[in-house]
Amino acid sequence: MTFRVAVHVLPRRGILDPQGKAVCGALHSLGFAQVADVHVGRHIVIETTAESAAAASASVTAMCHKLLANPVTEDFSIASVEST
Amino acid sequence: MTFRVAVHVLPRRGILDPQGKAVCGALHSLGFAQVADVHVGRHIVIETTAESAAAASASVTAMCHKLLANPVTEDFSIASVEST
Incomplete structure (x- = not known):
């Protein structure tokens, strides 16, 4: 059987997330001040x-x-497994 | 009220996804031959x-x-909206 598996890999909470900070700043610059x-x-x-x-x-x-997530800085979760 | 909104941004189907191809090749090299x-x-x-x-x-x-997805090459979807 074939499956489509979706995975989320996110920077671990408490570890610096420079890309997230950059996007947050850019959204503020675009007028989305409500973004925390x-x-x-x-x-x-x-x-x-x-x-x-x-x-x-x-x-x-x-x-x-083995490959997809950095065990030192990232957390992963299996978001969904669907049969295709 | 505060909300946590999750967004998925994926390369549009049919558009070249070099990062996906690279990961697929790396998984094959690691012995995960079942990955299509x-x-x-x-x-x-x-x-x-x-x-x-x-x-x-x-x-x-x-x-x-405005910012998070490239309208030419990417599709996005709101994955979840949860009150925090």
């Missing part, structure tokens, strides 16, 4: 084959540990 | 004040049009 904070991470969509949704989720978790 | 395709986009979390969830969503949509 911005965090910018990655949204990764992986098309993969697996025997079950649980197996797809497990293999993508292994990919995150 | 990868797309890499941005996951942006915006903390903002607004009168309602609908107003927060509308203002973040305006931010996407």
Whole structure:
């Protein structure tokens, strides 16, 4: 079976997020003064084959540990697993 | 009221996604041969004040049009709006 797995990778809370700060400043410059904070991470969509949704989720978790997320500075979460 | 709005920005389907191709190749090199395709986009979390969830969503949509997404090459979607 084929699955589409979406992963969110975000800078860990408390770790400096210069890209988020830059976007926040740019939004203020554009007149969006109501914005208090911005965090910018990655949204990764992986098309993969697996025997079950649980197996797809497990293999993508292994990919995150090995490649997709920096374990020192980033947190990741599996956002969705959908059969395609 | 304060809201946390999450936005997904992804390369438009059919437009070259070199970062996704690179990640796909790297995953194959690491032994994840089951991966068919990868797309890499941005996951942006915006903390903002607004009168309602609908107003927060509308203002973040305006931010996407003005700054957060490239209208030529990227698609965006509001992934979630949660009161904080």
